[in-house]
Amino acid sequence: QVQLVESGGGLVQTGGSLRLSCAASGRAFSSYAMAWFRQAPGKEREFVAALSRSGDIVNYADSVKGRFTISRDNAKNTVLLQMNSLKSEDTAVYYCAAGVLPVPSRGPYEYSHWGQGTQVTVSS
Numbered sequence: 001q002v003q004l005v006e007s008g009g010g011l012v013q014t015g016g017s018l019r020l021s022c023a024a025s026g027r028a029f030s031s032y033a034m035a036w037f038r039q040a041p042g043k044e045r046e047f048v049a050a051l052s053r054s055g056d057i058v059n060y061a062d063s064v065k066g067r068f069t070i071s072r073d074n075a076k077n078t079v080l081l082q083m084n085s086l087k088s089e090d091t092a093v094y095y096c097a098a099g100v101l102p103v104p105s106r107g108p109y110e111y112s113h114w115g116q117g118t119q120v121t122v123s124s
Helices: none
Strands: 002-007 010-013 018-026 033-039 046-051 058-060 068-073 078-083 092-099 118-123
Touching: 002 092, 018 033, 018 092, 018 118, 033 068, 033 078, 046 068, 046 078, 058 068
Parallel strands: 010 118
Antiparallel strands: 002 018, 018 078, 033 046, 033 092, 046 058, 068 078, 092 118
16 A cells, blocks of 8 residues: 655746655555646546656656656655646646556556645646
8 A cells, every 4th residue: 555645736827837746655665656647627637647666667648748757766755746837727636646557557547546636726
């Protein structure tokens, strides 16, 4: 089992940056592929980024590619999402997710553990 807690959300202007952090507690963090998803009001939860257990395979949604960077530190049980050049359409609740997967997946149903989410609001 792993417990996930997100932090780092907030209010930022268009073009600004935020760094989200996901702290994992529990055992065998390095056994989990990790991902970030987001959900805007009235919309379905959508994939943002994911990376493999060792961090050597990464996957990004087209909408964030080139602007967001996902990384992990297995020694610190942490996953980061660096978000640059933020747009109003990035406004959403961002969720960290963990799954025992051989490769990172874009499907939310593949992930067995979820955090509570952190709000990101981008104002124009």
